[in-house]
Amino acid sequence: MMSPASKRRSVLLIGCGNMGSAIALALQDKAANLDLTVIDPDEERTRQVLGSQNKIKVVNDWAGLGSAQFDVCILAVKPTSALETLVDAQQNLQASLVISIAAGVPLAKLQQGVTNRARVVRVMPNLAAIVRKAISVGYADGAISTEDRELAEFVFGAIGRFQWLKSENEIDLATAVTGSGPGYVFSFVQHLQHAAEQIGFSKETADFFARQIIIGAAGLLEEDLRSPLQLKHAVTSPHGTTAAGLAEFEQEQAMPRVIRQTVAAAAARAKELATEQS
Numbered sequence: 447m448m449s450p451a452s453k454r455r456s457v458l459l460i461g462c463g464n465m466g467s468a469i470a471l472a473l474q475d476k477a478a479n480l481d482l483t484v485i486d487p488d489e490e491r492t493r494q495v496l497g498s499q500n501k502i503k504v505v506n507d508w509a510g511l512g513s514a515q516f517d518v519c520i521l522a523v524k525p526t527s528a529l530e531t532l533v534d535a536q537q538n539l540q541a542s543l544v545i546s547i548a549a550g551v552p553l554a555k556l557q558q559g560v561t562n563r564a565r566v567v568r569v570m571p572n573l574a575a576i577v578r579k580a581i582s583v584g585y586a587d588g589a590i591s592t593e594d595r596e597l598a599e600f601v602f603g604a605i606g607r608f609q610w611l612k613s614e615n616e617i618d619l620a621t622a623v624t625g626s627g628p629g630y631v632f633s634f635v636q637h638l639q640h641a642a643e644q645i646g647f648s649k650e651t652a653d654f655f656a657r658q659i660i661i662g663a664a665g666l667l668e669e670d671l672r673s674p675l676q677l678k679h680a681v682t683s684p685h686g687t688t689a690a691g692l693a694e695f696e697q698e699q700a701m702p703r704v705i706r707q708t709v710a711a712a713a714a715r716a717k718e719l720a721t722e723q724s
């Protein structure tokens with residue numbers, strides 16, 4: 447079989463917001479064999495976000511697509527408009543692989559919006575797609591061919607790492623961990639910055655410190671083979687400052703409980719979204 451990178455394919459990306467623009471820019475850089483069309487109501491903003499030095503076709507309504515057919519569609523609109531948007535796009539997606547990144551919108555619902563020759567899979571990426579360091583997880587049912595699976599892996603490989611999950615339930619659970627995860631980390635950085643300000647640093651210095659701590663720790667997690675626990679021990683001298691800080695941070699009612707409750711609340715919301723949408 448030809449590798450996904452070796453065959454020329456047409457791709458329609460619907461919705462050029464936070465995620466859609468990151469995916470479009472990554473595909474433009476990394477997947478030379480994909481002919482990319484982006485549809486978004488705000489054509490001017492879309493052109494601005496994507497830059498002028500590119501070959502991406504931009505349209506702002508379905509008429510702009512004419513009767514073009516696409517091999518692949520990436521659906522990157524808000525969950526509440528996912529089905530309606532697919533119905534609008536149906537005539538251009540008659541035999542497409544449709545990849546929805548909408549949180550919590552079940553396959554069964556998405557399938558209502560496509561023809562019987564189109565195939566639908568779900569992928570949950572995250573915001574780190576902007577810097578091509580996303581973790582994306584996918585779910586496809588047994589009817590999806592190996593070629594379609596490889597195509598989805600190829601597309602989402604352009605924005606970082608990709609992994610298939612075994613059940614649709616897992617993609618909703620993963621949304622609470624991998625999809626929302628960057629939000630938890632940004633909240634941590636924001637609060638670390640405030641704490642540094644409270645002990646006397648300026649806003650600018652505290653911002654610089656907080657960002658650089660995460661960047662340095664992330665670099666270690668990427669390059670150093672030690673586990674997070676081992677790395678934590680490497681920072682923590684007996685009776686030292688880190689030990690004093692962690693004695694507060696890791697109290698059962700503090701960070702461990704907060705993280706558990708955070709993920710559980712997000713997972714519950716993912717379930718709710720799936721129910722609201724089905």
Ligand SMILES: NC(=O)C1=CN([C@@H]2O[C@H](COP(=O)(O)OP(=O)(O)OC[C@H]3O[C@@H](n4cnc5c(N)ncnc54)[C@H](OP(=O)(O)O)[C@@H]3O)[C@@H](O)[C@H]2O)C=CC1
Nearest residue numbers: 461462463464465485486522523524525548549571572573
């Ligand atoms: N943000 C994140 O970190 C992640 C988001 N997701 C999922 O990705 C999807 C998109 O999220 P995000 O990028 O943050 O959202 P945004 O609101 O930033 O982007 C959605 C874009 O779609 C446009 N749009 C709305 N309706 C249509 C339509 N009918 N046709 C074409 N474009 C349309 C919107 O235009 P306008 O603003 O003018 O309405 C907007 O530009 C969501 O379903 C979300 O669940 C998944 C993983 C991570």
Ligand SMILES: O=C(O)[C@@H]1CCC=N1
Nearest residue numbers: 549572621624625626
């Ligand atoms: O908050 C949300 O619903 C989306 C899905 C994961 C990240 N953002």
